[in-house]
Amino acid sequence: MSKELIRLQNLCMAYDGETILNNINLYINDKEFLTLLGPSGCGKTTTLRIIGGFTTPVSGDVFFDGVRINDVPPHKRQINTVFQKYALFPHLDVYENVAFGLRMQRVPNPNSRRGAKLSNEEIDRRVMEMLESVSLKGFERRRVDALSGGQQQRVAIARALVNRPKVLLLDEPLGALDLKLRKDMQIELKRIQQQVGITFIYVTHDQEEALTMSDTIVIMDKGNIQQIGTPEDIYNEPKNAFVADFIGESNIIDGVMVKDKVVKMYGRQFACLDGGFAENEPVDVVIRPEDIDIVPVEQGQLTGTVTNVTFKGMQYDIIVDFRGFKWLIQTTDHSPVGSKIGIKIDPDGIHVMKKSEYSGMFGDYSSFSDEYDELNGADEAREEQGNES
C-alpha cells in the first residue's frame, strides 16, 4: 500500500504482574483499515489505548510518522478515538459534543503564544458539515441520551472525525448495536473511511466484522500477535489452530506430513498443496466445513455417522463422527441423523499447519453448541472492559 504511519516496536505491557502485551511489533500504513481481532483479554484494547496515549507501555516504543510519541499526551496526538459505548458527554447536546474538539483546537497565531481559537463560523461550518455526512442534520440540539444507539454511534464518529485526525481508533464501536444495525454500520464505516481517506484502527472480537471491513487483520491472543494478513490470507492460510478456529469454522485434525503434498490422517494419505515440512512431521490439518463434499459411503475417502443436523437456511450444518472426532460439514444436501456418509476432500481444501501451543485445543465439534455462543460474546467483552483499569 502506501507509506508506513505508525510503528509499534517491542511493546510490552503488564498490569498487576500479569502480562497483557508480550513484545508486540506492528506497523500500520497510511490510509489502511487495520483490525485488531481477538477474544476478550487478548490485549487488543490495550494496544489501541497505547496508540491513543491513554496507557503507557512498560517497555517498547510507539512511532508516529517516524517520531517516537511514547511521551506525547493524548491531546497532542493527531489521533482520535471512537470509544466503546461512545463516551458522549451527557451534559452537552449533539452539536456541542461534535464541536468539543474544535473548541479546544488552537491554530498558530503570531499574537498569542497559545494560538488562536477557531472562529465560531468555522466551527459551525465544520460541525454542520460533519453532522450532514453522518445523516444527523436536524439533531443538533438533541440531548445525546435521547438518541438511539445508532445515532449515538454516529455522533461519536462525527465528534472524532470533525477534528480531521490522521488516524481514527475505534474500540468495538458496534458492540452495543443489534445485528441488523451492525451490518449497516459496517458498510457505513467502510464508506466513511474511504471518503475521508485516513487510517482506521479497529478493535473487535467479531471475526465477521473484521473480514468485512479490513485491509489488514491482526489476530491477537494472550498478548501475542498470532498472524497478520489480508482477510483472504488469514482465512485461507491460518498460521495455527487458534487462527484457524477464530476465523471462520474449521475442523482441525492431527496429521503427519508424509512428504511434500501428502498428508496422512486417520491412517490414510490425502493429497494436498502444502510443502516444506520435515518428513513424517506431526502437523495440524485444517479442513473448512464448506470444502468437504458428501459422497456415497463406498466413494468416500473417510466414512462417518451423522450425529446432528441444523438447518441454516442456505445450507445444513451437520456434525459427523469420524472415529470419535466430530467434524462440522456445511452442505446443501440433507443427510438424516444416524445415516452413514462418505466424504471427499479436494487437495486445495486441505491446509497444513505446523504444530503450535494451540494444537489439540480447537477444531473438534463435540461440544457443538458452544461454538455458536461466541456470537453472543459482545456482552462479555463489555463487562470485561468495565472491570479493567
Added chain:
Amino acid sequence: MRQNRRTGSRFLIGLVFLFLYAPIALLIIFSFNEGDSSAVWRGFSLHWYQSMLHNRLIVESVYMTLLVSLLATLISTLAGTFAAIGLYSLPRRRRDALLTVNNIPMMNADIVTGVSLCLFFVAFFQLWGGFARWFNGVQSAVVLPTRLTLGLGTLLLAHIAFNIPYVILNVAPKLRQMDRNLMDAAQDLGCTWMQAFWKVMLPEIKPGIISGALIAFTMSIDDFVISYFTAGSSTSTLAMTIYGMTKRRVTPEINAVSTLLFLTVLVLLVIVNVGEIRQERRKNAPAARKEPIGERLRRFFATRTGRYVQWGLVAAAAVCFVVTVSFLTTETQSIPVVNVCSWGEYIDADLIDQFEAETGIRVNYQTAESNETMYSLLKSGGADYDVIVPSDYMIAQLIEEDMLSELNYDNIPNFALIDPRFRNLSYDPENKYTVPYTWSTLGIIYNPTMVDGPVTSWGALYDERNAGKVLLINNSRDAIGEALMYLGYSVNTTDESEIRAAYRVLDEASRRGVFQGKVMDEVFQTMEGGNAAIASYYAGDYLSMLENNEDLRYVIPEEGANWFVDAMCVLKDAPHMEEAEAWINFIASTEANLANMDYIRYASPNSEALEQYPAYYEELYGEEMPPELYDIMVTPPDVLARCEMYENTPPDTRALYNRLWIQLGI
C-alpha cells in the same frame, strides 16, 4: 371498620410527628415571648431577636460558626472531591476497602472523634513545643512559637476532618455512574487532564459535589461535640455558645438563636432534597421539554447583563475571601487581645464594647460552666485564657497549685475602690493574686403560697411536710454545706464524722422523698413556674426570678449561710498580662460595677458602687429601689456576720465529699 383503621393510623402518625416536632414548635413559639421566661407567655414580641443581635457573644459565635463552616466546607469539598477521584481510579477491591474505611468516621461516636482529635492536637503541640525550643536554641534567624493552643486552627482542622467523608460519600456514586471513558474522550479531543476535569468530569459529578458540600456545611454548622473538644478556650461556635448560655439559664434569646439555627439547617436540607428529587425526575424523563434551570442560567450568563452578574458574583466571592483572610490575620497578629473566661450571663455585655472602644484591646470573652469544669480545662492544657473569674475556694486551690500569676496593682489603680471588707480574704490572705468581681450569698428561695408559714431554717429543705416540693442544689459543696450549717457545724469542717452526719441528713430526706430533684439552672424555670416550693440558690439569681414570679421570697436562714466572692485573677504565664490588668482595672471601676450590678444583680465589691447603686437604680427605672431588695442584693453587715465563706479543704475532705455525693444518688 376500614375507615376506623385509617383514622387510627393517621392519629398514630400525627402523634409521632407531634412527638418529633412539638419541642421545636415550642422553642420557636417561645422565641417570640415578650417576657423572659420559657414557661410563662407574656405576649408576642421580636424583642429577643433584637437582643440576640446585640449580644456580642452570640454575634461573634455566629460569625465564628459561619467562618469555620464555610472554610471547612470549602476545603473539605475540594479535598473530598479529589480524594473520591483518586479512589475511583483504584482497582475495585482496594477502592471498596478504602470506602469502608471512609465510612468509619461517620459512624464513629462524635465524642470519640472529638476526644481523640483533642488528644492528638495536644500531643502534637507538645512535640512541636520541644522542637521549637530546640530550633530557637540552635539558630536565631527564625523564632518559632513554642506554645501552641487549641483554637480556630484546630477547630477548622477538626471540621475538615469530619466533613471529608461526607463529601467522598456523595461524590463517589456520581463517579461510579460516570462512563469511565469520558475523561479519555475529552483528552482525546484536545483537553489536558485539568481541562477535561473542568469541562467533562465536573459537570458530571457536580450534583454530588454540591450535595456533599451542603451536607458538610450542615454538619459543620450544628456540630457541638467535636467542636467542644477541639475549639479550645478562646474560640466558640454558636452551638457551644448556646450550650454555655443554658448553663446559666434558658432565656428566650437562646430560643431565638436556636430557631435561626434550626431554620438554617432546615433550608439547607430542603435544598439538598429538592436537588435530588429534581435530578431523579430528570433521569426518569430524559426528553423533558422544560429547559432545566442550569440551562437557563447558562443562557442568562451568556448575555451581556449575565456576564456582569457573573463577574459580580465572582467579585463578591473574592471580597468575602479577602475579608475572611484579613480578619483571620488581624485577629491573630496586630490587634492586642485579652482572653477572658467567666460564667454565662455574668457581665453586662456593653462593658466589653466600651472597653474595646476605650483601649483598642480586643476582648475574647468565653464562658465556663462551673469552677470544676474550668479547673479541669485548665489542667488539661487546652485553655489559653488570660483572665478567669473563679470562686473563693477554687482560687485558694489554684494558688496552692501555683497556677495563678501575681498581679501588679500599680496597673490596677481601681483596686483602691474595693471595699476593705473584700480584701485579704481567706482565699488570698495577702491579696497578691485577685481583684474581687462580685459577692453574694447562698440562701433559701421559697414560694409562700406553697408552704405553711415563713421559712427560717435550713431544716425546711429536709422537712417531710415539704415532701416532693424541694429542689436540692446540684453541687456537693453547697448541698453538703447546707446540711452542715443546719447541724450547726462549720462549712469548712474537716471532721469526717460531722460531714457524715450532714450526709445522713440528706440521705434520710432523700429516702423520705423530700427532694423533687437535683438542679442547677433548671431552678429558674421550676421556681418561676410554681412547680416547686423550696430551693437553695444565690441571692443575685433570686432577684432575676422575682421578675417572673412576684410570690417568691429569699431568706438567709437563722443558722447562717454561705457567702462567696468571685474574683478576677490572671493565669500563670498568661500571654497578655498587660491587657489582662487593663481589663481587670476597667471592670473594677465604679461605672462598670454599677452596670454589672444592675445587669446580673450580684453585689459589687466596689464601695462607691455599693453606695451609689440605689441612686443609679432610681435614675434608671424612675422609682426607688425597694430597700428589702437592696438588702438581699447587698447583704447587710450584721447578716453577713452570720455567714461563712468556703475555704479550700484538704484533698481527703474533697475526696470524701465526692464519695458521699455519688453515694447519695437521687
